[in-house]
Amino acid sequence: xxxxxxxxxxxxxxxxxxxxxxxxxxxxxxxxxxxxxxxxxxxxxxxxxxxxxxxxxxxxxxxxxxxxxxxxxxxxxxxxxxxxxxxxxxxxxxxxxxxxxxxxxxxxxxxxxxxxxxxxxxxxxxxxxxxxxxxxxxxxxxxxxxxxxxxxxxxxxxxxxxxxxxxxxxxxxxxxxxxxxxxxxxxxxxxxxxxxxxxxxxxxxxxxxxxxxxxxxxxxxxxxxxxxxxxxxxxxxxxxxxxxxxxxxxxxxxxxxxxxxxxxxxxxxxxxxxxxxxxxxxxxxxxxxxxxxxxxxxxxxxxxxxxxxxxxxxxxxxxxxxxxxxxxxxxxxxxxxxxxxxxxxxxxxxxxxxxxxxxxxxxxxxxxxxxxxxxxxxxxxxxxxxxxxxxxxxxxxxxxxxxxxxxxxxxxxxxxxxxxxxxxxxxxxxxxxxxxxxxxxxxxxxxxxxxxxxxxxxxxxxxxxxxxxxxxxxxxxxxxxxxxxxxxxxxxxxxxxxxxxxxxxxxxxxxxxxxxxxxxxxxxxxxxxxxxxxxxxxxxxxxxxxxxxxxxxxxxxxx
Amino acid sequence: xxxxxxxxxxxxxxxxxxxxxxxxxxxxxxxxxxxxxxxxxxxxxxxxxxxxxxxxxxxxxxxxxxxxxxxxxxxxxxxxxxxxxxxxxxxxxxxxxxxxxxxxxxxxxxxxxxxxxxxxxxxxxxxxxxxxxxxxxxxxxxxxxxxxxxxxxxxxxxxxxxxxxxxxxxxxxxxxxxxxxxxxxxxxxxxxxxxxxxxxxxxxxxxxxxxxxxxxxxxxxxxxxxxxxxxxxxxxxxxxxxxxxxxxxxxxxxxxxxxxxxxxxxxxxxxxxxxxxxxxxxxxxxxxxxxxxxxxxxxxxxxxxxxxxxxxxxxxxxxxxxxxxxxxxxxxxxxxxxxxxxxxxxxxxxxxxxxxxx
Numbered sequence: 015x016x017x018x019x020x021x022x023x024x025x026x027x028x029x030x031x032x033x034x035x036x037x038x039x040x041x042x043x044x045x046x047x048x049x050x051x052x053x054x055x056x057x058x059x060x061x062x063x064x065x066x067x068x069x070x071x072x073x074x075x076x077x078x079x080x081x082x083x084x085x086x087x088x089x090x091x092x093x094x095x096x097x098x099x100x101x102x103x104x105x106x107x108x109x110x111x112x113x114x115x116x117x118x119x120x121x122x123x124x125x126x127x128x129x130x131x132x133x134x135x136x137x138x139x140x141x142x143x144x145x146x147x148x149x150x151x152x153x154x155x156x157x158x159x160x161x162x163x164x165x166x167x168x169x170x171x172x173x174x175x176x177x178x179x180x181x182x183x184x185x186x187x188x189x190x191x192x193x194x195x196x197x198x199x200x201x202x203x204x205x206x207x208x209x210x211x212x213x214x215x216x217x218x219x220x221x222x223x224x225x226x227x228x229x230x231x232x233x234x235x236x237x238x239x240x241x242x243x244x245x246x247x248x249x250x251x252x253x254x255x256x257x258x259x260x261x262x263x264x265x266x267x268x269x270x271x272x273x274x275x276x277x278x279x280x281x282x283x284x285x286x287x288x289x290x291x292x293x294x295x296x297x298x299x300x301x302x303x304x305x306x307x308x309x310x311x312x313x314x315x316x317x318x319x320x321x322x323x324x325x326x327x328x329x330x331x332x333x334x335x336x337x338x339x340x341x342x343x344x345x346x347x348x349x350x351x352x353x354x355x356x357x358x359x360x361x362x363x364x365x366x367x368x369x370x371x372x373x374x375x376x377x378x379x380x381x382x383x384x385x386x387x388x389x390x391x392x393x394x395x396x397x398x399x400x401x402x403x404x405x406x407x408x409x410x411x412x413x414x415x416x417x418x419x420x421x422x423x424x425x426x427x428x429x430x431x432x433x434x435x436x437x438x439x440x441x442x443x444x445x446x447x448x449x450x451x452x453x454x455x456x457x458x459x460x461x462x463x464x465x466x467x468x469x470x471x472x473x474x475x476x477x478x479x480x481x482x483x484x485x486x487x488x489x490x491x492x493x494x495x496x497x498x499x500x501x502x503x504x505x506x507x508x509x510x511x512x513x514x515x516x517x518x519x520x521x522x523x524x525x526x527x528x529x530x531x532x533x534x535x536x537x538x539x540x541x542x543x544x545x546x547x548x549x550x551x552x553x554x555x556x557x558x559x560x561x562x563x564x565x566x567x568x569x570x571x572x573x
Numbered sequence: 574x575x576x577x578x579x580x581x582x583x584x585x586x587x588x589x590x591x592x593x594x595x596x597x598x599x600x601x602x603x604x605x606x607x608x609x610x611x612x613x614x615x616x617x618x619x620x621x622x623x624x625x626x627x628x629x630x631x632x633x634x635x636x637x638x639x640x641x642x643x644x645x646x647x648x649x650x651x652x653x654x655x656x657x658x659x660x661x662x663x664x665x666x667x668x669x670x671x672x673x674x675x676x677x678x679x680x681x682x683x684x685x686x687x688x689x690x691x692x693x694x695x696x697x698x699x700x701x702x703x704x705x706x707x708x709x710x711x712x713x714x715x716x717x718x719x720x721x722x723x724x725x726x727x728x729x730x731x732x733x734x735x736x737x738x739x740x741x742x743x744x745x746x747x748x749x750x751x752x753x754x755x756x757x758x759x760x761x762x763x764x765x766x767x768x769x770x771x772x773x774x775x776x777x778x779x780x781x782x783x784x785x786x787x788x789x790x791x792x793x794x795x796x797x798x799x800x801x802x803x804x805x806x807x808x809x810x811x812x813x814x815x816x817x818x819x820x821x822x823x824x825x826x827x828x829x830x831x832x833x834x835x836x837x838x839x840x841x842x843x844x845x846x847x848x849x850x851x852x853x854x855x856x857x858x859x860x861x862x863x864x865x866x867x868x869x870x871x872x873x874x875x876x877x878x879x880x881x882x883x884x885x886x887x888x889x890x891x892x893x894x895x896x897x898x899x900x901x902x903x904x905x906x907x908x909x910x911x912x913x914x915x916x917x918x919x920x921x922x923x924x925x926x927x928x929x930x931x
Contacts, residue, residue: 123665126669195857195859195861195925198928199860205928211753213755213756214754214756215771215816262603265699267606269693281679281686285676287680291673292670295671310818310863311787336891343898355931359896360860438894501599544600545600
């Protein structure tokens with residue numbers, strides 16, 4: 015061979031170690047691939063990181079807790095340090111939770127760190143998904159990663175609920191009792207499902223151990239797997255970026271992993287850890303020593319589930335069990351004589367929950383169906399430039415928030431000293447009207463912001479300098495935007511409604527009509543991006559000294 | 574006006590075809606990355622030195638935080654000596670603040686380092702197709718070869734029997750979960766008190782005394798005053814060693830006394846109360862929370878979980894909230910010694926509705 019590559023001779027100890035690893039597991043290709051990989055930088059891209067770091071902290075603090083927690087419902091007599099419960103009969107699970115808090119140094123800190131991290135984990139995932147939704151980052155080719163994200167969110171709820179129920183005190187026991195009631199209400203299989211879950215009748219002796227297996231093994235394993243898939247797909251797709259100068263559909267603009275991005279992201283892990291530690295040290299969460307061991311008889315008023323469970327609970331509260339004398343308990347006679355029961359008061363509330371979850375999962379396809387847009391998108395939308403989607407998203411959030419608020423209906427009533435019933439009546443009205451109002455208002459806000467952008471592009475920034483012309487007229491001097499500022503404001507599309515088109519047989523299907531009407535709802539009123547002609551015209555206008563003209567020519571509304 | 578000129582030509586389908594981006598799409602062409610603006614530390618060595626010192630101070634704060642943690646861990650409170658809780662909360666505070674400083678010192682320090690000293694030139698990388706057409710053809714060819722080599726298409730017998738086997742093989746792993754509820758195996762099938770039927774029965778039976786929850790003290794009719802509400806369990810519940818909570822979850826009862834004239838009593842239930850003392854199941858018929866709140870002026874019972882409200886004067890009919898049927902009433906009487914006893918079990922299942930309830 016004429017060309018030989020001279021083999022690398024490490025000179026330092028670190029070099030020798032790196033070379034040892036490289037020659038065994040192949041580090042060079044990994045470094046080559048990722049060492050200088052470019053990641054776009056924007057503060058809204060941090061939420062996913064917060065979620066990931068919270069999960070790491072959950073694993074660390076959770077591992078500590080498993081060493082001390084005893085997931086058994088066997089009766090024990092509490093003899094630990096917490097005097098008010100000394101000598102009381104309780105389950106081993108509750109006793110060991112008390113031990114963690116009062117007899118194990120740092121146990122209370124770890125418990126609170128774990129609980130706060132769990133709340134932050136779900137919160138960060140939720141906000142991350144809102145960012146992805148409102149910027150259209152779920153569009154092709156990232157639809158499947160959106161679904162993986164939905165899976166992560168739901169597994170986050172599951173992890174939270176299974177963990178929340180482990181201490182086996184009054185609060186979590188009543189939470190489980192609600193789960194038992196919901197399970198039992200399911201048609202045909204409900205009572206059996208409940209008995210399978212609880213190992214017989216509620217509460218039984220099995221549930222804590224079973225939830226523990228789910229909580230520390232199955233659910234986290236699924237979450238880990240989904241995270242791996244999620245990040246793998248992020249690498250495959252490369253990150254999206256916001257529109258702006260220099261950014262195109264074909265490039266990624268940002269900072270290299272080494273050193274800048276790694277430093278910022280790595281440092282950010284410690285910041286998230288620090289903030290959670292501060293909360294765990296200073297803000298009590300789930301003071302379960304106040305509640306006492308689970309007993310089916312007592313209950314506290316004004317109790318609240320963890321925040322992400324709230325909307326399920328609120329949906330249950332919103333539903334009237336009876337309207338007048340009409341009961342939503344339907345007893346349906348069967349041909350063989352007996353009758354079966356359908357508690358629609360419990361089953362109906364599962365519908366908005368299911369609609370929101372399924373709508374969220376299916377949204378990438380719903381939107382592509384409405385817009386007939388199947389192109390790849392790597393440049394994000396500014397939310398105002400997709401008024402239909404933004405309005406639909408805010409409508410969904412509003413619906414969610416009405417249910418969420420309903421879970422606190424009693425606290426709202428006591429805090430604001432209004433009638434509990436009135437709070438619920440109002441929320442029932444908002445349940446139906448809120449999303450509609452939110453849709454309309456949000457779309458108007460988006461259109462107004464788009465018009466503001468047009469104004470800026472065509473007439474520049476208001477300078478605050480008022481000039482008097484020789485003729486005596488007053489006008490404000492405007493400062494033109496730079497190309498960099500301007501490009502961000504003009505580089506978007508404003509799709510038009512796509513009318514229903516006949517299918518292959520020349521017939522317009524009902525689905526196509528539905529699609530066309532949704533398309534009209536989304537895009538009928540629209541604001542065009544500024545065109546070249548308009549820009550030239552506006553600049554000419556400006557040169558003629560009419561820079562201050564507040565023309566409405568830019569405000570083109572649809573037909 | 575400019576956009577009107579466009580309106581005729583730019584139909585939606587046209588808009589989609591702009592994806593390639595060859596034609597000028599926007600009012601101005603992409604001006605490219607803005608010029609880099611140097612930071613203070615890029616040009617002024619003094620500023621860079623200052624940033625270096627700031628970062629090291631942050632790292633030092635982290636070290637102090639770790640020390641604070643150890644002070645909290647070893648220096649404050651020996652648990653197990655029945656220290657007051659203030660000590661435990663002080664220790665928790667020190668652990669939290671110490672960890673926070675330790676972590677934030679490192680985190681803020683590194684981020685500050687990255688922002689002030691590491692280069693902040695934006696870099697550009699090009700995207701690649703998720704898959705190239707060439708790759709796809711190779712992959713499709715490979716898959717075709719693999720399938721051909723298995724001969725599964727040529728030999729449908731193999732395919733069909735494999736499908737059958739694969740469909741059946743997982744079933745044992747589903748069936749094996751049947752004993753998630755194995756309590757049936759121990760219950761008494763003679764009394765129909767097994768399976769779902771168990772939900773119909775509680776510990777209440779003729780002559781079982783009503784006792785206070787949790788003390789177990791029996792109750793005389795005269796003990797129950799107008800306006801009061803007594804939390805009740807069946808006598809003998811506290812003596813159960815196994816399944817006490819299961820029985821209690823079904824058998825808890827709320828006892829209230831009011832003027833019997835105020836209550837509209839259904840025919841057939843006239844003798845279910847004792848001089849205006851009524852006993853109702855305490856388990857909400859919505860999803861089963863204990864109904865713990867009694868408002869004596871209005872005679873309303875309120876479930877604190879979902880605010881179902883039941884009116885005692887209408888035999889605990891639902892007047893508000895998500896529950897859809899009345900609380901079951903426990904028929905009670907007075908025994909020879911003057912204690913309150915049950916006449917029978919509830920006449921319908923207590924608690925949340927289930928499919929087989931009928």
